[in-house]
Amino acid sequence: MNVKVVIFDWDGTLVDSVEHIADSLHQAATDLGFPELEREAYRDIIGLGMVEALEKLYPGISRDRMNAIREGYARYFFSKVTTPQNVFDGMARVLADLRSSGRRCSVATGKSRRGLAKALDTSGLGVHFDITRCADETRSKPDPLMLEEILDFYRIDPSEAVMIGDTRYDLDMARRIGMPSIGVEWGVHKRDVLSAYEPAAVVSTVPELREVLGV
Known part of the structure; x- marks a missing residue:
């Protein structure tokens, strides 16, 4: 893409x-x-x-x-700390390769700022993101406000970004502002649910995601 x-x-x-x-x-x-x-x-x-x-x-x-x-x-x-071992296999490398290719990465999540801040640190993924937005500092998905704030940060149009998520709330949020999306099947919702929100693709493995993203 x-x-x-x-x-x-x-x-x-x-x-x-x-x-x-x-x-x-x-x-x-x-x-x-x-x-x-x-x-x-x-x-x-x-x-x-x-x-x-x-x-x-x-x-x-x-x-x-x-x-x-x-x-x-x-x-x-919070009794359980998010560690690099909790990151889905291959996803840290996807983030690194996206950045190496000149693309920028960000996070739009339903987590609280407190929860995400801790997870960004302990997972080792925090270095990859320019901006992160959380539900308790903007509006909950599927309201697209957090995506709009990320687009404002980069000064780009919805067509110049893609939302990747495992739930219908992620894909619905993107669809509401005309942003392309990719559904992943290794989280909450499966292909039948994700496909209803007209994503550019639904993938079931990290190598498939790589192929769609071209990294």
Whole structure:
């Protein structure tokens, strides 16, 4: 793809963290007496900001109860540090090769700034990104505000960038502003869900992603 900027989702796209997020949400909520949900329910909200995720999981939840779940979630989630071993095999090399080819890299994620800042450091991936945007400092996916802010930073049009993600929220966000996207199948959603958002490609392996990106 002939683009200047490659924008990556984080959880489920660069880092193998989907099951840990689902486990942490489940534990935090059930500790407080919330009903246990199907595993797929916890996985399906990954990519949204935490407020939007909890409103979807538990419609009508009060702000106090939401804050209690968020506190519990943080305790469970941050008990495990993201390391280079949690990065999907080959993805660090993809980032390095994109930069070597003259393309720029950034992150658009549903994570909090606190969570992403820690993960950028401990994963070893932080050096690759010019700008990162998080749900708690802009708007949650699929609202495209975080993509618009990244485009403003680079002073480019949507057609000059591509969004890479594992969820329908990533691809929907890109589609709303006419940005090309690539879906990856090693995270939350599979080809049948991702294809509905008209991505340029859906890939199931890192070598396939390399081929589409031309690195």
